[in-house]
Amino acid sequence: MAKNTGVSLAVIRRLPRYYRFLEDLRKEGIEYISSRKFAELIGVTASQVRQDLNCFGGFGQQGRGYDVANLCKEIETILGIRRQTPAVLVGAGNLGAAIANHMDFSQRGFSLLGIFDTDARKIGQTIGKQTILDMQTLGEFCQKHHPQMAILCIPQEGAEKIVPSLIEWGIEGFWNFSHFNLAVSYENVIVENVHLGDSLLTLSYLIQERDQQKT
Amino acid sequence: MAKNTGVSLAVIRRLPRYYRFLEDLRKEGIEYISSRKFAELIGVTASQVRQDLNCFGGFGQQGRGYDVANLCKEIETILGIRRQTPAVLVGAGNLGAAIANHMDFSQRGFSLLGIFDTDARKIGQTIGKQTILDMQTLGEFCQKHHPQMAILCIPQEGAEKIVPSLIEWGIEGFWNFSHFNLAVSYENVIVENVHLGDSLLTLSYLIQERDQQKT
DNA sequence: TAGATTGTTAATCGATTAACAATC
DNA sequence: TAGATTGTTAATCGATTAACAATC
Numbered sequence: 438m439a440k441n442t443g444v445s446l447a448v449i450r451r452l453p454r455y456y457r458f459l460e461d462l463r464k465e466g467i468e469y470i471s472s473r474k475f476a477e478l479i480g481v482t483a484s485q486v487r488q489d490l491n492c493f494g495g496f497g498q499q500g501r502g503y504d505v506a507n508l509c510k511e512i513e514t515i516l517g518i519r520r521q522t523p524a525v526l527v528g529a530g531n532l533g534a535a536i537a538n539h540m541d542f543s544q545r546g547f548s549l550l551g552i553f554d555t556d557a558r559k560i561g562q563t564i565g566k567q568t569i570l571d572m573q574t575l576g577e578f579c580q581k582h583h584p585q586m587a588i589l590c591i592p593q594e595g596a597e598k599i600v601p602s603l604i605e606w607g608i609e610g611f612w613n614f615s616h617f618n619l620a621v622s623y624e625n626v627i628v629e630n631v632h633l634g635d636s637l638l639t640l641s642y643l644i645q646e647r648d649q650q651k652t
Numbered sequence: 653m654a655k656n657t658g659v660s661l662a663v664i665r666r667l668p669r670y671y672r673f674l675e676d677l678r679k680e681g682i683e684y685i686s687s688r689k690f691a692e693l694i695g696v697t698a699s700q701v702r703q704d705l706n707c708f709g710g711f712g713q714q715g716r717g718y719d720v721a722n723l724c725k726e727i728e729t730i731l732g733i734r735r736q737t738p739a740v741l742v743g744a745g746n747l748g749a750a751i752a753n754h755m756d757f758s759q760r761g762f763s764l765l766g767i768f769d770t771d772a773r774k775i776g777q778t779i780g781k782q783t784i785l786d787m788q789t790l791g792e793f794c795q796k797h798h799p800q801m802a803i804l805c806i807p808q809e810g811a812e813k814i815v816p817s818l819i820e821w822g823i824e825g826f827w828n829f830s831h832f833n834l835a836v837s838y839e840n841v842i843v844e845n846v847h848l849g850d851s852l853l854t855l856s857y858l859i860q861e862r863d864q865q866k867t
Numbered sequence: 868t869a870g871a872t873t874g875t876t877a878a879t880c881g882a883t884t885a886a887c888a889a890t891c
Numbered sequence: 892t893a894g895a896t897t898g899t900t901a902a903t904c905g906a907t908t909a910a911c912a913a914t915c
Contacts, residue, residue, distance in 0.1 A: 447906070447907095448906095449857050449858075450850070450854055452853070453847070453849065453853040453854060454850060457831060457849075457850075471872060471873090473872080478836075479836065480835060482907075482908060482909095483872095484909065484910095485907065487872090487873065487874070488874090488875085488906090488907080488908085490874095491873090491874060491875075495873080495874065497872075497873050497874075498873075498914090499871075499872050499914045499915040500870070500871045500873075501873090501915070502873080503873090515857065516853050516854075517857055517859065517860030518853070520856070520859075522859055522860075531749060531753045532750045532754055534746060534750070535746035535747045535750035536848070538746045539745075539747055539848075540848065540849065541849075544849075545852040545853050546853060546856030546860075547852065547856065609862065610858065610859045610862075612851070612855055616672060618694065621693075621694065621695040627858045627859055627862060629851055629854055631848065632668070632669070632672075633754075633755065633846065634668065634672075634756075634760055635665070635668035635672070636827070636844055636846055637755065637761070637762065637827060637844075638668040638671070638733070638760050638761060639664055639665055639668060639731075639844055640761075640801070640827055640844035641732045641733060641735070641761030641762065642730065642732055643825065643844070644737055644800060644801060644825045645731070645735055645761075647825075647842060660881080660882075662881090662882065662883095663882095686895085686896060686897085687896075687897075688896080697883075697884065697885095698884095698896095699885065699886095700883065700884075702896090702897065702898065703882090703883080703899085706897090706898060706899075710897080710898060712897050712898075713891060713897075714889075714890045714891040714895075714896050714897040714898080715890075715891045715894070715895045715896050715897075716891070716896070717895090717896065717897080718897090
């Protein structure tokens with residue numbers, strides 16, 4: 438356990454997928470799985486599965502494979518799922534509301550402490566179990582509750598304005614749905630960008646490419 | 653133009669980001685930009701910018717750099733933005749509604765023809781300018797309007813049920829927000845997965861890693 | 868023990884970066 | 892022409908795959 442210094446991001450990004458499928462296997466009551474079968478299930482090579490897992494330790498057993506339940510737990514530790522890092526959601530528009538409603542934060546390593554918006558019509562309304570709070574009170578809130586992560590569901594201009602304050606208030610990591618290029622402006626901050634528009638454009642390319650090949 | 657056979661997906665995935673920044677530059681009235689300056693702006697190397705663009709053709713001019721407006725147009729062509737591939741959205745829950753409201757499909761190469769749901773309470777309601785239609789009528793709709801792409805904003809079980817029909821009805825590409833592992837089950841179909849939960853878990857890892865390093 | 872499958876090293880493959888001649 | 896910057900080749904780097912001895 439815990440020899441995870443300098444594991445490449447490519448490996449890390451595969452772990453959540455491994456975890457999803459392992460959880461499914463565990464729920465189905467499967468106790469052991471070989472790297473070969475697991476690889477086949479999710480569509481990668483067995484070598485890659487073994488290589489990836491061995492970045493963190495020897496979780497397998499020669500001749501048998503991997504203990505599914507145990508491996509789930511190990512990956513939970515690696516990804517920090519049990520840390521429940523405190524987070525705030527900034528922007529309660531369509532996307533923010535969808536995320537607040539939809540996403541199971543506690544299963545993904547976070548605890549959603551509060552939802553904030555500037556729109557007076559939204560403030561006081563509830564999403565799930567939470568009341569939308571006034572963005573004006575966000576600084577105060579951070580000083581009191583010390584969230585480490587902020588989810589940015591606001592437009593680029595809004596993000597540009599609020600991010601310097603958020604960093605000042607102690608936010609270390611951002612789940613960024615805005616077009617603001619955080620990572621370039623703030624080098625020491627952890628940023629996970631989600632650009633749905635970029636994803637859609639990639640799909641546009643792939644469909645076009647396929648259509649052209651038919652010619 | 654058009655020597656794009658066999659360009660790697662890594663390159664393609666960078667193009668939407670290039671495009672976003674180029675559009676910004678164009679709106680600011682900047683006519684030419686060098687690979688060096690552009691690379692600095694978005695946080696990559698100048699070599700990579702030139703190498704990437706040269707997969708598709710020599711768009712630059714020695715001594716001056718790249719014509720911003722022209723490069724925008726070229727990337728639009730490469731990504732197929734002007735094709736307006738017809739698409740349907742399956743599932744009008746929180747996420748589906750957010751996407752229908754939020755996403756500018758026409759700017760990203762698609763035309764959203766219809767939104768479908770099974771929930772009787774939702775059918776007939778409107779999202780943006782569109783009325784939510786009965787999923788029962790989706791087959792008929794596809795035979796009439798021939799959408800090429802489907803956006804899956806439904807749970808895994810729903811996706812597993814509807815995808816075989818969608819493929820039968822002529823859908824070639826999927827924008828998949830469900831946990832259903834389409835790409836493994838259907839090899840010849842184009843799939844762009846968006847797993848927001850995986851993205852959040854990656855962020856959890858990165859924040860945890862950073863916190864550990866402080867020790 | 869024999870069979871299976873891991874952990875790990877070595878080989879391959881692909882992607883990124885550096886360098887520079889070509890050229891605007 | 893001189894300066895700048897591309898297009899492109901070569902060098903480097905990293906990630907994936909293959910192979911196999913170790914071992915359950």
